Amino acid sequence: MVDENIEKVSIPSLRRLPLYYHYMKILKKRKVDYVSSTKIAEKMNLTPIQVRKDLSITGVKGRARVGFNIKDALEKIEEFMGWKDKKDGILVGCGDLGSALLGYNNFKNYGFEIVAGFDVDEKITGTEIHGKRIFPIDRMENLCKRLHIKVGIICVPSKSAQKVAERMIDSGIEAIWNFAPAALEIPNDIALHQEDMAASLTILFKKHRKNR
Amino acid sequence: MVDENIEKVSIPSLRRLPLYYHYMKILKKRKVDYVSSTKIAEKMNLTPIQVRKDLSITGVKGRARVGFNIKDALEKIEEFMGWKDKKDGILVGCGDLGSALLGYNNFKNYGFEIVAGFDVDEKITGTEIHGKRIFPIDRMENLCKRLHIKVGIICVPSKSAQKVAERMIDSGIEAIWNFAPAALEIPNDIALHQEDMAASLTILFKKHRKNR
DNA sequence: GAATTATCGATAAAAAATTATCGATATAAA
DNA sequence: TTTATATCGATAATTTTTTATCGATAATTC
Incomplete structure (x- = not known):
């Protein structure tokens, strides 16, 4: 799934994903478990819809009313971005x-x-x-x-x-x-x-x- | 004119314009006077239409069958990009x-x-x-x-x-x-x-x- | 000098990216 | 338990960007 999508992701999305990643890294350090697209979007002056769309391409699934599990999301972003391949x-x-x-x-x-x-x-x-x-x-x-x-x-x-x-x-x-x-x-x-x-x-x- | 357009130019265009600029700088050094959008596009794997469109926002005018005057184009790009303001x-x-x-x-x-x-x-x-x-x-x-x-x-x-x-x-x-x-x-x-x-x-x- | 060709630039069409809408769902509050 | 609310994710609409079309033009060839 990731292997199909990686060809289709837009360059602007690829530039935004690391920002979500950096932010979630900080939240993880603060022992936060979940974050919503609304929250992320607010921090970086984007729309929640765009954040959800960007994240969806990594394969991570959010939970209604709760948001995204940060550990999962970080993992999926790393995978999708190819940061796990040396x-x-x-x-x-x-x-x-x-x-x-x-x-x-x-x-x-x-x-x-x-x-x-x-x-x-x-x-x-x-x-x-x-x-x-x-x-x-x-x-x-x-x-x-x-x-x-x-x-x-x-x-x-x-x-x-x-x-x-x-x-x-x-x-x-x-x-x-x-x-x-x-x-x-x-x-x-x-x-x-x-x-x-x-x-x-x-x-x-x-x-x-x-x-x- | 530039002042109106600068608000409307896309980020991808802003990323491409310096490439045209770098290339034309080299041509200028080689005493080349004119270059066509076709030639530029070929060098950087883009379409000539896109090159023309990008260049047009700087206000530079090309000549049919000849292309763009390199000196003019460099000048217009510098102006448009704001590289002349310190x-x-x-x-x-x-x-x-x-x-x-x-x-x-x-x-x-x-x-x-x-x-x-x-x-x-x-x-x-x-x-x-x-x-x-x-x-x-x-x-x-x-x-x-x-x-x-x-x-x-x-x-x-x-x-x-x-x-x-x-x-x-x-x-x-x-x-x-x-x-x-x-x-x-x-x-x-x-x-x-x-x-x-x-x-x-x-x-x-x-x-x-x-x-x- | 006429025909041919390369190129531009304006406009139209197509594709891509962003944003909006809305039903579904999960939590919190009443 | 029921109601209210925040959020997701799918789909649709909109906007933006890219690409195509085509007439006009200027140089070159015949």
């Missing part, structure tokens, strides 16, 4: 942002782990950052293929991003998470998610303007 | 991610600048990170009010995020960019943009699954 990834470009991501502790909560970093800078290759070993880029293909790594994070400057992406694809990477402000040209069968600070900032400012 | 912000939580953002050079391309960082850790308050001064949190209200700062970035651990958000609001902050994996409860008139690694990762993996 996935390894590599990161290229160990500058400030790359290093920060290498040390980002929350990835493990979502089933993800960065197993190694790559960089061109010989001053850092051979060292460790946040406990992750950093290799020169020409080691990428071998390492990825050997460990069957399918996820790559790009944190290099824009002008090198395309080249790195191509190299990742040659290394067997099938999903690219791009933090460089660059429009990558990649084959249709490679998954790409663009993390765009420009877009984020603009969305924030747009909301701000609307509020005034 | 905005200052502060950042709370100068750990790995916070520090990386303090040193993120691209913000200035989008009219944004972080003018100061705040932290509880006395080992770093009083110092500078990437040239930005770091203050203890109790200085926030005074500084924000004095400099009329309206934008705040949260990079603290989840459990402190709500408290920091409230403190920001008390300090006059009107737009919050939250990097902590926490669902903030804030008044309706405060703009909030959640940067959620959990959501991003999941969207990436979902795309990946679909491709296989």
Whole structure:
């Protein structure tokens, strides 16, 4: 059931589900057992209907007059979001942002782990950052293929991003998470998610303007 | 015209516009003068119609059989996205991610600048990170009010995020960019943009699954 | 110079996402 | 025990977003 639905869920829903999850995590810590869609919706300025609809896709069932069992809901969200499947990834470009991501502790909560970093800078290759070993880029293909790594994070400057992406694809990477402000040209069968600070900032400012 | 439309543009459009922008920036560097929606769409696996529609909201006009003048389009996108208006912000939580953002050079391309960082850790308050001064949190209200700062970035651990958000609001902050994996409860008139690694990762993996 | 073609932009159609309605149900109050 | 109420979940309506259609236009080819 989940396996059928995961293909049909909308991106906005995928962005909202983690919010419900974060909130329910807090409630669980406070020993709360149930929460209603009304309550959740209030907290995040959404409609209860939307919250119910989003939650329903995970397969969790609510109880009339009571709401959703928090333990169940957390479980179902984790399952649906695929956070229980372990996935390894590599990161290229160990500058400030790359290093920060290498040390980002929350990835493990979502089933993800960065197993190694790559960089061109010989001053850092051979060292460790946040406990992750950093290799020169020409080691990428071998390492990825050997460990069957399918996820790559790009944190290099824009002008090198395309080249790195191509190299990742040659290394067997099938999903690219791009933090460089660059429009990558990649084959249709490679998954790409663009993390765009420009877009984020603009969305924030747009909301701000609307509020005034 | 832009002022009317900015209220009506969809979030997905706002996420796509920077991609067109990045791509056209590259073309401009290569001395290309015109590009068609067909070409752009091809590069990023979209439809030409969607590209035209997105671009049209910025006010840029294309030429039949030729496409869009790149210089004009870049200009119009910058204007429409509000990247020409200068905005200052502060950042709370100068750990790995916070520090990386303090040193993120691209913000200035989008009219944004972080003018100061705040932290509880006395080992770093009083110092500078990437040239930005770091203050203890109790200085926030005074500084924000004095400099009329309206934008705040949260990079603290989840459990402190709500408290920091409230403190920001008390300090006059009107737009919050939250990097902590926490669902903030804030008044309706405060703009909030959640940067959620959990959501991003999941969207990436979902795309990946679909491709296989 | 006429025919062909690529592209735009306006409008229409289709698809997707959000919101509303309402009967069913479970708890609490009378 | 009965009544009132909060909530769910299914379905319907609405709104928003995406995609298709098509005439107009500008460059290219014949």
